[in-house]
Amino acid sequence: MKFLCVPCDQPMKLTSVKPPDRGSLSVVYACAACGYEMAMLTNPYETQVVSSLGVKIEPATDAAGPAGAVAAAASPTPGDAAGATNKEGGGKCPFAEMIPGLMGEGIAATTDGAMGAGAAGAPPAWTDAAVARLEVIPSFVRPMARTGIERFARERGYATIDETVLDEARDFFGM
Amino acid sequence: MKGYHDIKGDGGSRIVEQVVARQGRIDAALKDVRHLVAVGSGKGGVGKSTLTMHLAAALAACGGKVAVLDADLNGPSIARMAGVAGTTPLPVDGRMALPRSRAGFGVFSMGSLLTEDRALEFDSVAKGDSHTWRATREFTFLAEVMGAVAWGKLDALVVDLPPGAERMVQYAEFLGPRARFVLVTIPSDVSRGVVARSAAALASAKARVLGYIENMDGYACASCDTVRPLFAPAERRDLGLTCLGRIPFDPDLAAACDRGESMTSRANRPSTRALAETATRLMTLLEMPPT
Numbered sequence: 001m002k003f004l005c006v007p008c009d010q011p012m013k014l015t016s017v018k019p020p021d022r023g024s025l026s027v028v029y030a031c032a033a034c035g036y037e038m039a040m041l042t043n044p045y046e047t048q049v050v051s052s053l054g055v056k057i058e059p060a061t062d063a064a065g066p067a068g069a070v071a072a073a074a075s076p077t078p079g080d081a082a083g084a085t086n087k088e089g090g091g092k093c094p095f096a097e098m099i100p101g102l103m104g105e106g107i108a109a110t111t112d113g114a115m116g117a118g119a120a121g122a123p124p125a126w127t128d129a130a131v132a133r134l135e136v137i138p139s140f141v142r143p144m145a146r147t148g149i150e151r152f153a154r155e156r157g158y159a160t161i162d163e164t165v166l167d168e169a170r171d172f173f174g175m
Numbered sequence: 176m177k178g179y180h181d182i183k184g185d186g187g188s189r190i191v192e193q194v195v196a197r198q199g200r201i202d203a204a205l206k207d208v209r210h211l212v213a214v215g216s217g218k219g220g221v222g223k224s225t226l227t228m229h230l231a232a233a234l235a236a237c238g239g240k241v242a243v244l245d246a247d248l249n250g251p252s253i254a255r256m257a258g259v260a261g262t263t264p265l266p267v268d269g270r271m272a273l274p275r276s277r278a279g280f281g282v283f284s285m286g287s288l289l290t291e292d293r294a295l296e297f298d299s300v301a302k303g304d305s306h307t308w309r310a311t312r313e314f315t316f317l318a319e320v321m322g323a324v325a326w327g328k329l330d331a332l333v334v335d336l337p338p339g340a341e342r343m344v345q346y347a348e349f350l351g352p353r354a355r356f357v358l359v360t361i362p363s364d365v366s367r368g369v370v371a372r373s374a375a376a377l378a379s380a381k382a383r384v385l386g387y388i389e390n391m392d393g394y395a396c397a398s399c400d401t402v403r404p405l406f407a408p409a410e411r412r413d414l415g416l417t418c419l420g421r422i423p424f425d426p427d428l429a430a431a432c433d434r435g436e437s438m439t440s441r442a443n444r445p446s447t448r449a450l451a452e453t454a455t456r457l458m459t460l461l462e463m464p465p466t
Binding site for chain 2: 011135166
């Protein structure tokens with residue numbers, strides 16, 4: 001979807017994404033020529049259809065270009081979505097915070113339906129390195145993979161999952 | 176006033192860019208996969224998954240390097256048949272490594288991740304309207320998996336498709352022009368009719384169909400080692416496709432599926448022989464240049 005500033009006959013640029021509200025996303029566009037702003041407000045069905053593509057909607061980061069100029073003119077107020085995105089170094093997905101589980105965790109039946117879930121005892125702790133390694137697994141599969149690895153660790157009495165445990169699981173399962 | 180096609184780019188949403196990047200990840204992940212074989216039917220209950228598993232095992236037994244992708248996210252049965260139910264994929268060398276079947280090949284199936292008493296659900300802000308977005312979500316899911324797995328060097332990646340004649344076109348478009356389709360039927364006109372519809376749908380999508388396999392073609396009796404008719408003899412509709420093989424119904428084969436075992440150790444069974452011959456014919460066709 002593209003937006004055109006009719007008086008200027010110029011394409012408008014996405015400048016910020018506002019915090020989600022009950023399944024609706026507010027995406028702000030601005031005209032680089034006249035600075036006019038408008039917001040696209042999605043309904044939950046539209047939000048869901050776009051999020052089902054597995055994409056993130058966020059402003060372009062080329063601050064030197066027209067979009068950057070517009071973004072600067074737009075001057076997001078502290079605490080709004082664009083500001084939060086910038087503070088976190090970009091890449092924050094508005095859908096992820098709007099739809100818990102959809103972009104970050106993925107599948108609803110991940111807790112009690114996942115293989116190995118429900119076993120007794122607290123889950124083992126994960127080291128940062130092991131968590132980082134898990135990132136290569138798609139987000140919607142990750143919680144289930146995590147549960148399976150925790151079961152593997154628990155069965156062997158490991159209190160912590162580090163890279164050695166992941167390697168041991170790989171060898172055990174012949175991967 | 177400018178129109179849509181007069182404006183370059185997508186207005187900064189980067190959606191197209193991300194979809195293209197994902198396709199790039201899939202292409203990179205599959206670059207050493209020589210053949211992409213999709214096993215479908217259109218008809219449910221004809222043994223697509225069973226044949227997918229046992230064909231993959233037969234190909235592996237012949238020395239082929241294979242892997243199986245269970246694209247039937249809502250009715251995944253490959254994990255059980257491969258003996259990998261409960262074995263999750265793991266992160267290895269920066270990619271997702273797959274559990275291995277007892278026959279030694281990698282398998283991705285939702286059945287590895289969810290117990291059989293659970294249905295696959297996606298969280299959503301439009302949950303009561305899943306018919307509007309569910310298929311898109313499932314293809315996104317498959318795309319992410321295909322781009323994340325360490326497929327490695329394979330002679331064939333065999334994809335088990337869900338039922339639904341109309342979905343064959345969706346999968347043909349999703350898997351792209353390199354995919355080759357194998358259709359599975361049973362010796363009944365009802366089944367052949369659905370398969371004929373699937374073949375027509377694939378033809379409309381300009382997908383390449385290698386042929387069909389007739390499953391449950393007779394009953395393989397373990398006591399007398401003969402194959403007897405399972406369906407009433409009748410003149411069957413000509414599908415206009417190459418028959419890649421006829422596999423008799425074999426209780427041993429069904430039991431092997433339930434136990435997660437392949438049939439390659441039972442080389443003397445009629446079903447095993449038929450599977451091996453079908454696998455050989457399939458590989459021969461795959462190696463032939465397209466006409």
